[in-house]
Amino acid sequence: MLSYDYKNALEVGEISFEDISRVDFTNAYSKLMEKLDNGVVGFREAIYDESLDKYESLNGYKNVVVVGMGGSILGTMAIYYAISPFNNNAYFIDNSDPEKTLSILKKVDLNESIIYIISKSGNTLETLVNYYLIKKRIEKLNSFKGKVVFITNGGKLKREADKNNYDTFSIPENVPGRFSVFTAVGLAPLCSLGIDISKILKGAREMDKICQNEDILKNPALLNGVIHYLYDKRGKDISVIMSYVESLRYFGGWYKQLIGESLGKNGNGITPLLSIGAKDQHSLLQLYMDGKKDKIITFIVAKKYRLDEEIEFEDINDEKISCKYSDIIKHQQKATEIALTNNGVPNVRITLDEINEMAMGALLYMYEMQVGFMGELYNINAYNQPAVEEEKKICWRLIKQP
Numbered sequence: 001m002l003s004y005d006y007k008n009a010l011e012v013g014e015i016s017f018e019d020i021s022r023v024d025f026t027n028a029y030s031k032l033m034e035k036l037d038n039g040v041v042g043f044r045e046a047i048y049d050e051s052l053d054k055y056e057s058l059n060g061y062k063n064v065v066v067v068g069m070g071g072s073i074l075g076t077m078a079i080y081y082a083i084s085p086f087n088n089n090a091y092f093i094d095n096s097d098p099e100k101t102l103s104i105l106k107k108v109d110l111n112e113s114i115i116y117i118i119s120k121s122g123n124t125l126e127t128l129v130n131y132y133l134i135k136k137r138i139e140k141l142n143s144f145k146g147k148v149v150f151i152t153n154g155g156k157l158k159r160e161a162d163k164n165n166y167d168t169f170s171i172p173e174n175v176p177g178r179f180s181v182f183t184a185v186g187l188a189p190l191c192s193l194g195i196d197i198s199k200i201l202k203g204a205r206e207m208d209k210i211c212q213n214e215d216i217l218k219n220p221a222l223l224n225g226v227i228h229y230l231y232d233k234r235g236k237d238i239s240v241i242m243s244y245v246e247s248l249r250y251f252g253g254w255y256k257q258l259i260g261e262s263l264g265k266n267g268n269g270i271t272p273l274l275s276i277g278a279k280d281q282h283s284l285l286q287l288y289m290d291g292k293k294d295k296i297i298t299f300i301v302a303k304k305y306r307l308d309e310e311i312e313f314e315d316i317n318d319e320k321i322s323c324k325y326s327d328i329i330k331h332q333q334k335a336t337e338i339a340l341t342n343n344g345v346p347n348v349r350i351t352l353d354e355i356n357e358m359a360m361g362a363l364l365y366m367y368e369m370q371v372g373f374m375g376e377l378y379n380i381n382a383y384n385q386p387a388v389e390e391e392k393k394i395c396w397r398l399i400k401q402p
Helices: 007-011 017-022 025-037 053-058 074-083 098-107 125-139 155-163 177-182 184-192 197-211 220-233 246-263 285-290 325-342 357-378 386-400
Strands: 002-005 063-067 090-093 113-119 147-152 167-169 238-243 271-276 295-304 310-314 320-324 347-354
Touching: 002 220, 002 357, 007 325, 007 347, 017 220, 025 220, 025 357, 053 184, 063 125, 063 184, 074 090, 074 177, 074 184, 074 246, 074 357, 090 098, 098 125, 113 125, 113 155, 113 184, 125 155, 125 386, 147 155, 147 184, 155 167, 177 184, 177 197, 177 246, 177 357, 184 197, 197 220, 197 357, 220 295, 220 347, 220 357, 238 246, 246 271, 246 357, 285 325, 295 325, 320 325, 325 347, 347 357
Parallel strands: 063 090, 063 113, 113 147, 147 167, 238 271, 238 295, 295 347
Antiparallel strands: 002 347, 310 320
8 A cells, every 4th residue: 555664854864763752642643533533523534424325316417517626625636646547537626717717618519518616615716716607607508417416514615506406415523624635525426436435445544554553663644753853853844745656746735735734823833845756857846856955855755667568778878778667766765865865854764555546545534643643742733724824805795895
């Protein structure tokens, strides 16, 4: 499924096992487990939901249109594009950029589509506006043969769903949006997209068992959280995900929200960034190697690529080389890892056996648990986002101005 290697984080010499042992991670572990056991936070409970039959009626549509923002859509995009990078019957409307949204609505046939409108509050501005754009187009059709599904708990969108008798799913109140990919928020559209959601949950459950381990060296979520916490305290507060599987690009978007909104509070937090190997070796590696030493790198690699073949080519000295195509990117990653370590840049590595449903379920769940542990280490509430409310209020006021 996946493995975690932390040795280079210690190899560079800035932190040691003694430093790790001095962190009160036992208390952080106990506090998070208490919150999960008591239902204060519900993202673990969500992965043990056995009632998947409710999503079966959502299959059979040529196109799947998902409308949402942030936690209402990023997890779905991360899993879909990781598992189905070569398909294109999914349309994600996740912004208020007119060019993007209107170009999608221009080419998609709504009569052949299932359309998801997702907002936990039911009042998300962008989701509300994009829904009304779709509603206007549906009303112009002689007869709408597609399907509209709302995933919301209240607000204007819940009233709209009730008024029009649309199918509606709710989200557990104790599951924050950015942790909700294992609820209907992610499972319903992923089911429509042909993803085996039972395997996603199976992967998350397997990772949950691992994350129950009180031995920090056998608990990758806890250990990775402590390592990032220690490096943050030493001025390395930029966390770079460097994936050598390009289909994980959208995982980076989900990761950025999870880290940014959860931990960026009370002057705390680490800044999440995404790089894609090997291409960013030709743009950002110079910065990582020789720029400010304020970063910790997480490599994500795959043992097996879904497409591969034997290749032959000549090197710069006209010597013939025969290998698998995937050997090239694997060696590029390893070379980058060695070079960064030699230059004192801390790094860890997550290795996925293969990119599939179980691996993605495990990967996303591991990071949810890591953020939960880190919230306890920082002594903050990792499950709210109070600072963003100011912008929302200002924006609504500006929109309503004449």
